[in-house]
Structure formats: structure tokens, C-alpha cells
Amino acid sequence: MSSSIQTTIIRQPADGDTALTPNNKSAEVIHENRAGWLMLAPACILLVLFIGIPVALAFVLSFTNARTISPNPTRFIGLNNFTRLFSDPTFWRALLNVAIFAVVVVPVQAGLGLFLAVLINKKVRSSVFFRTVYFLPVVTSMVVVSLLWMFIYQNDGMLNQVLEKLTFHHWTAVDWLNNPQTALGAIIVMSIWQAVGQHMLIWLSGLQTISAELYEAAELDGCDAWHQFTNVTWPGLRSTRNMILITITIAALSLFTQINVMTQGGPRDSTTTVVFEAVRSGFQQQEMGYASAITLVFFLIIMAITAVQRRITHSN
Amino acid sequence: MTIGTASSISVHEDKTIKEKYRRNRLSIGGWLVRILFACLFAFPLIFMVVSSFKPDDEIMADLSSVKAFLPTGNVSLDNYAQVFTRVPAGRFLLNSVFITLVTVVLGVLVNSMAAFAIQRLNIRFKKIIFTFILATLMVPFETYAIPLLWWINQLPRPAIDQFGLYFTRGWMDTLTIQIIPFIANAFSVYLYMQYFETIPKDLDEAAKVDGAGWFRIYSRIVMPLSGPATATVVILSFLPMWNQYLWPLMVVQSENNRPVMIGVQYFQQMTTSWGQIMAYSSLITLPIIAVFVIFQRQFVSSIAATGVKG
Numbered sequence: 166m167s168s169s170i171q172t173t174i175i176r177q178p179a180d181g182d183t184a185l186t187p188n189n190k191s192a193e194v195i196h197e198n199r200a201g202w203l204m205l206a207p208a209c210i211l212l213v214l215f216i217g218i219p220v221a222l223a224f225v226l227s228f229t230n231a232r233t234i235s236p237n238p239t240r241f242i243g244l245n246n247f248t249r250l251f252s253d254p255t256f257w258r259a260l261l262n263v264a265i266f267a268v269v270v271v272p273v274q275a276g277l278g279l280f281l282a283v284l285i286n287k288k289v290r291s292s293v294f295f296r297t298v299y300f301l302p303v304v305t306s307m308v309v310v311s312l313l314w315m316f317i318y319q320n321d322g323m324l325n326q327v328l329e330k331l332t333f334h335h336w337t338a339v340d341w342l343n344n345p346q347t348a349l350g351a352i353i354v355m356s357i358w359q360a361v362g363q364h365m366l367i368w369l370s371g372l373q374t375i376s377a378e379l380y381e382a383a384e385l386d387g388c389d390a391w392h393q394f395t396n397v398t399w400p401g402l403r404s405t406r407n408m409i410l411i412t413i414t415i416a417a418l419s420l421f422t423q424i425n426v427m428t429q430g431g432p433r434d435s436t437t438t439v440v441f442e443a444v445r446s447g448f449q450q451q452e453m454g455y456a457s458a459i460t461l462v463f464f465l466i467i468m469a470i471t472a473v474q475r476r477i478t479h480s481n
Numbered sequence: 482m483t484i485g486t487a488s489s490i491s492v493h494e495d496k497t498i499k500e501k502y503r504r505n506r507l508s509i510g511g512w513l514v515r516i517l518f519a520c521l522f523a524f525p526l527i528f529m530v531v532s533s534f535k536p537d538d539e540i541m542a543d544l545s546s547v548k549a550f551l552p553t554g555n556v557s558l559d560n561y562a563q564v565f566t567r568v569p570a571g572r573f574l575l576n577s578v579f580i581t582l583v584t585v586v587l588g589v590l591v592n593s594m595a596a597f598a599i600q601r602l603n604i605r606f607k608k609i610i611f612t613f614i615l616a617t618l619m620v621p622f623e624t625y626a627i628p629l630l631w632w633i634n635q636l637p638r639p640a641i642d643q644f645g646l647y648f649t650r651g652w653m654d655t656l657t658i659q660i661i662p663f664i665a666n667a668f669s670v671y672l673y674m675q676y677f678e679t680i681p682k683d684l685d686e687a688a689k690v691d692g693a694g695w696f697r698i699y700s701r702i703v704m705p706l707s708g709p710a711t712a713t714v715v716i717l718s719f720l721p722m723w724n725q726y727l728w729p730l731m732v733v734q735s736e737n738n739r740p741v742m743i744g745v746q747y748f749q750q751m752t753t754s755w756g757q758i759m760a761y762s763s764l765i766t767l768p769i770i771a772v773f774v775i776f777q778r779q780f781v782s783s784i785a786a787t788g789v790k791g
Contacts (some may be wrong), residue, residue, distance in 0.1 A: 166782055194603065201604035207596035209610060214636075216617045223630035284515060291515070297521045297777055301526055304773045304780075306724035308742045309762045313529050314789040316755055323528070362522070363784060370785030383566040412787075417625040422726050427747070436626065440623045440727075447627040447732045456627045460650035464624040471619060 223464060226457035233451040246458035255460065259442045267417035267436075268351060274357045275409050278364030280374045285365075285397070286372045296369075300362040307359060311426035312357045318342050342428055345435035352423050352436060360416070363411055371405030372398065407478040414470055418463070439463045524550060530767070533560055533759040548592055560760035569736060570724055570761065573744040577765075580659050580740055581722040587664045588718050595665075596673030597699045601685065618667040623727065633658060654734045662723060669714045672786060676710035677703060677710050710781075716776070716783040722767060741765040 227246055231239040250256050271391045281299055302310060310364030317323045318341035325338040341351040344460060375397065383393045420442040430445070439459060447456025498501045514556055527550050532540045534556045564570050598604060599611055637648040638657075639746045652658045663743045680703055704711075726742045742765070773780055 197602050197695065198604050201598040201602035201607075204594040204598040204602075204696070204699070205610065207591045208665040209671060210659070211591065212614060212617050212667070213754060215665070216620065216625065219625035219629040219632050220620060222632055223625055224632065225627055226631060233631060259674075282519065284511070284518070287511075293777075295515050295519055296781070297774065298523050299778075300773070300780070301770065302522055304720065304769050305526065305770075306726075306742055308724070308726055308745050309529075309766050312745060312748075312758055312762055313525055316758075317525065317610050321541065321544075323544055323549065330545055357527075359682070360521070366781055366784040367787065369781075391663070415621050419621050421623060423636035425730070426749075440626075443623075443627050444727070444731070447630065453627065455629045457631075460624055462628045464620065467621065467624060468619070 177207050191440045220464070223457050223461045226454050227461045231453040231457070233453055234445075239454075240455070246455050247462075250457065250458050250462065255434055255437060255438075256344075256442060259437045259439045262349060262436060263418050263420055264436050265349065266356075266420055267414055269353050270357060271410065271413045274361050274413055275366060277357065278409070279368045279402075281361065281365040281424075282368035282372055283393070283394070286369060296366075299365055302359045303362040307422040308426055310355065310359045311423050314351075315342065315427055318351050343432055345432045348428055348432060348436045353426065355418075356420075356423060360413075364413065364440045367404070367409055368405060371402045375401035401478050405473065413472060414474070415467055418467060494670050523597070526766075526770075528761050530763050532756060533763045534558070535560075535756060537754055537756045538571055540759075544784055560754075560756040561764070563754070563757050564760045564764065567757070568744060568747045568761070570744065572737065572763065573739050573741045574765070575740075576738060577657060577740040578721060580656060580725070581719055584660045584663050584722050585715055585718050585757050588669060589658070590664055591664050592714065593665055593673045593704060593707070594699065595705060596670045596677060599670070599676045600677040601682070601698075601703075602695065614667045618671070626727060626731070629662065633732070653732055653737055658740055659706070659729055659738075659740065660723065662728070663718075666718060668787075669718065672713055672717075673707065676707050678765065680706050695699035712779050713783040713786050718746055 228241055228243060229244050230240050230245075258352060285299070286296050315322075319325075320338050320340045322341075324341065325336065329336040329338070341347045379397045380393060380402070383397050386398060419440055421439045421444065424436055424438055424441045425444075428436045430441050440463065441464065443456045443459040446452045446459065485563050531550055531552050534552055535543070536555055536559070538556075539548075539554045542555070548554070595614070599614075601690050604610075621687060633652040634650070636652060637650060638652050640647060640651070684702050685698050688702055693701070724742060725740060729743050733743060744765075745761070748754070748761060
């Protein structure tokens with residue numbers, strides 16, 4: 166700090182106006198500090214109020230019997246919420262469901278996104294058109310997408326009708342969303358359809374950072390398309406890859422909107438999720454303490470996964 | 482690469498131009514795959530828009546043929562008229578426009594100011610604050626939505642009436658509560674900081690010599706030069722705001738404060754008319770798609786910007 170003051174002192178007298186004494190200068194430092202805090206304050210206050218405190222509250226409320234509106238004062242109840250939570254089969258089912266969802270969606274969506282990105286990473290005019298079309302579902306809200314696919318999936322809906330046509334009426338209609346065997350799968354397919362365009366774009370920006378010379382060199386070495394992909398493209402996408410894996414994983418674990426619009430967790434809990442259970446107990450049943458416990462477990466899982474993924478990234 | 486006689490270079494370049502051309506030309510297979518995927522992504526949306534103009538029985542009848550994707554038969558605006566008479570759709574649209582607009586504008590202001598302070602000014606505890614802001618990037622909204630709901634129920638709300646400032650507990654069921662938690666955004670701060678780094682500090686110094694204060698430097702010099710960063714921040718914050726679902730679901734009760742996505746519930750509760758559902762869906766989707774198609778270049782670079790974090 167003192168060195169910067171000195172350099173400015175040396176430079177300033179040349180300007181000829183009020184000679185700055187060190188005293189004036191330290192007033193300026195104080196002024197700069199105050200101006201900085203004033204500009205920083207709105208963002209900081211809002212982030213503390215609406216993210217910092219709520220996250221901290223998740224830890225506190227989980228150990229209480231807090232309710233949204235309650236005549237009784239909130240009491241500390243130790244680990245009760247957690248013992249109840251871990252003995253609740255619905256919660257385990259929710260964990261299993263998001264795990265299945267993530268295990269399928271993460272590789273498929275990332276892979277398909279990369280495939281589409283490679284597909285349209287050519288400098289021809291039609292690429293812009295295809296890029297736009299592939300991205301359309303992403304700008305469509307998940308609520309609208311869910312409604313649309315409810316129609317596609319229903320008993321006399323589009324999917325069954327098309328399958329019936331294709332099999333020459335050998336197909337028996339499946340009620341995709343009301344069948345515990347198919348409901349989660351149906352939601353997985355729809356979710357990938359909606360979000361894959363976004364990851365295609367992120368891959369695409371990663372692809373465009375790889376220099377064309379590398380491809381030319383590979384071609385001179387006699388690499389075919391597949392070997393170019395494994396030797397140039399794949400290693401060149403390392404940082405993009407890590408980014409995409411983390412974001413898709415977190416989004417997959419946070420599954421909520423589709424479930425709320427399409428199935429309400431049913432049939433027989435086959436599509437319930439962690440966030441859906443948290444909202445059900447916290448919002449509908451107003452059991453804030455219990456819902457916070459769910460939230461906290463979810464928060465810790467997300468943090469653990471992010472940490473593990475970062476670890477893997479950095480050790481490579 | 483750079484070593485070689487002049488003649489061999491030109492031959493080589495000639496070859497690479499041809500190579501490039503070959504690489505960028507599409508094979509028939511390439512075309513087919515591209516078109517196949519285009520159909521896969523576009524047809525459900527085309528179906529939605531086309532069906533919004535058809536009566537219910539025709540939507541069902543057309544389902545198993547290509548007619549499902551074509552505006553054939555008894556095409557009319559009846560579904561749209563029904564949507565506006567049965568549901569306060571205009572009100573919902575207005576609410577969503579208001580919520581989105583205010584959040585985006587205040588977000589640009591608040592986040593760019595914070596970024597400017599961190600990137601340009603010497604402030605005490607800067608490191609700690611920056612770390613805190615970055616840390617908030619790591620937690621998805623879903624992980625603290627429930628405690629936030631409890632929190633805003635406890636939080637006093639400043640309000641003003643003819644007797645002056647007073648505090649109530651009325652955060653719930655307002656437009657304000659759909660806006661305030663989403664104004665400050667760590668990723669926007671981060672994007673602005675990245676961009677401010679590219680603006681030379683000599684400009685600040687020159688302005689300071691002319692007697693400009695920090696706020697003036699921010700508003701008159703740095704911000705006007707940061708158009709691309711602002712475009713990215715606007716695009717990235719506008720879409721999730723318009724599509725808000727979980728939060729308004731929990732905090733809004735009255736019809737007057739509902740945003741468009743919550744309006745969908747009306748159609749699920751009433752006897753299902755798919756034509757009307759498609760009309761409402763088109764109504765809340767097509768404006769966004771139009772904005773996207775017009776600004777698609779900016780959209781693409783904004784989404785690409787989300788790939789650089791981490």
C-alpha cells in the first residue's frame with residue numbers, strides 16, 4: 166500500500182495542481198475504501214440475507230421442530246429429525262431415484278451433447294440453423310416441456326399412437342407416467358431432450374478453443390476421424406468436461422419441476438426426489454425442521470460430490 | 482510447421498485449403514443425422530404451436546399422422562380466447578414481465594457495482610468478501626429454498642405509509658419476494674470482474690485527474706465500455722427468472738401475484754382441454770423463443786461463458 170502511495174506522489178506534482186501531501190493521500194485511501202464499501206454493500210447484504218443466512222439456517226433448523234406458522238415456540242430437538250429421516254423409506258426411495266436419474270442422465274446427456282457439438286462444429290452456413298433448433302428446448306421452460314410431454318406420454322398420447330403405427334397395431338398402449346416401471350425412465354428421456362442443447366453449446370465453445378493446427382498435424386500423421394477425436398478433441402476438452410460433469414450432476418440431483426408438474430412423486434414413490442420431499446414436508450406440511458434436515462443432507466451430498474469431482478480433476 | 486522452402490509452403494497451403502474445404506463439407510450421412518435430430522428437437526414444439534389452434538377432438542384425431550404437425554382442419558384462435566377468459570393470463574404475463582425486468586435491471590446495477598469495487602478499488606477485507614461471493618456460486622438454490630422460506634416468514638419488511646416508515650411481516654405473497662432474493666448473483670459479479678479486467682486502468686487514472694469520483698468512473702467510463710458483459714448477464718439472468726417455478730410455488734398464494742409458470746396449475750385442475758393448455762404454453766414460450774432467435778448469437782456466447790467457470 167505504501168509503495169503505491171509513493172509512486173503516485175512522485176507522479177502527481179507533474180500535474181501542477183494542488184500538491185498532494187501524504188496526509189491528503191491517506192484521506193484518499195480512506196475515501197477509496199468508503200466508496201468501495203458503498204458499491205459492494207448492496208450485493209453483499211443481499212447475498213448474506215438470501216443465501217448466507219438461509220444456508221446457515223439449514224444447519225440450525227434441522228435440529229429443531231420449527232414450523233412455518235406455529236403457536237408453540239420452536240424447540241431444540243437434537244437428532245430427532247435425522248433419525249426420523251433415515252428411517253423413512255420414502256426418503257431412501259427419493260435418494261435412490263435421484264441417484265438413478267443422475268447415473269443415467271449425466272453420461273447420456275454429456276455424451277449426446279458432445280456428439281451434437283461435434284456434429285455441428287463445421288463452418289457451413291446450415292450449422293447456425295441446426296444449432297438454433299437443437300437449442301430450442303432449452304429456452305422453453307421445464308414447466309411447458311413437462312406439460313407437453315405429459316400429452317406425449319399419456320395413454321392415448323402421441324408416443325403410444327406412433328408406436329402402434331410402427332408395429333402395425335401390435336403395440337399395447339403403456340401409460341408411461343402412471344406405471345411405476347416406466348415413470349422415472351420417461352422423465353429421464355424428457356429431461357435429456359430438454360437440456361442437452363445447453364451442454365452442446367458449452368462443448369461447442371470448448372471445441373472451438375482447440376486449434377485447427379492440431380487437427381492438421383493429426384491428419385498429416387494419418388489419423389482417421391476417430392483417432393483425431395481420441396487424440397486431439399478429447400484431451401483438448403478436459404476443462405470443459407469437468408465443468409459439464411459438475412453442472413449436470415448438480416442439476417440432476419436437484420430434480421424437482423418435472424416431478425411436481427407431471428407425477429407428484431408417484432406412482433408409489435417411483436419418481437419422488439430429495440427436493441420434492443423437502444418441498445412436500447416444508448411447504449405443504451409446514452414442517453420446517455424436518456424439511457431443513459432433508460435440505461441439509463442434500464446440501465452435504467452436493468458438497469461431497471463437488472469436492473470429489475474437483476479432486477479427480479486436479480489429480481489428473 | 483514454419484520450416485520449409487517457399488515453394489513447399491505454397492503447395493502445402495494449397496493442400497490445406499482443399500483439406501479444410503473437404504472437412505467442412507457435409508456428407509449425406511451428416512445431413513441425415515443433423516436433420517433427424519432437428520426433427521427430434523423441433524417436432525414436439527411445432528406440435529405444441531400447431532395444436533394450440535385446433536379444437537380438442539381434432540388434436541386427438543390428427544395425432545397418429547403427419548397432420549399433428551400441420552395447421553390443417555378447423556384452425557382458429559378459439560383456444561387463445563378461452564385462455565384469456567377462463568384464466569387471468571394477461572395478469573400473469575404482466576407479473577412475469579415485471580418480475581423479470583426488475584430483477585434483471587437491478588441485477589445489472591448491483592452486481593456490476595460489486596464487481597467494480599472488487600476489481601478496481603483497494604478495500605479492506607477484499608479477499609474475504611470475494612471468497613464469500615464465489616462460495617455462494619457453489620450452492621444451488623434448491624439446497625436452501627426451504628430455510629429461505631422460513632427465514633422470510635420471520636424477516637420484518639420495511640414499508641411506508643402516510644405515517645412514515647414501519648415494519649411488517651408481509652414478505653409472503655408479494656411480487657417483491659419473487660424479485661429480491663435473485664438480484665445479487667455471484668456469477669454475474671464474476672462475469673463483470675472478468676470483463677473489467679480487460680478495460681485499461683489508465684482510463685480511471687485519466688478521469689481521476691479530471692476530478693471524477695469512483696462512482697463517476699464506474700458509471701461514465703467502465704460501464705459504457707462493458708456492453709458485451711451486460712448482454713451476457715442480461716441473457717443469463719432473464720431466462721431463469723421468466724422460468725421461475727419452485728420459489729413462486731411456495732411464496733405466492735393470491736391470483737394477483739402469480740407469474741406465468743404457476744398459472745399452468747389452473748389448467749391441471751380444471752377439466753383438461755389440451756387445446757387450451759397448448760395455447761397457454763405457446764403464449765408463454767413463443768415470446769422467449771422469438772427473443773432467442775433474434776439474439777441467438779449473443780445467447781450462444783453467453784451460454785459459452787458459463788463453461789469457463791470452475
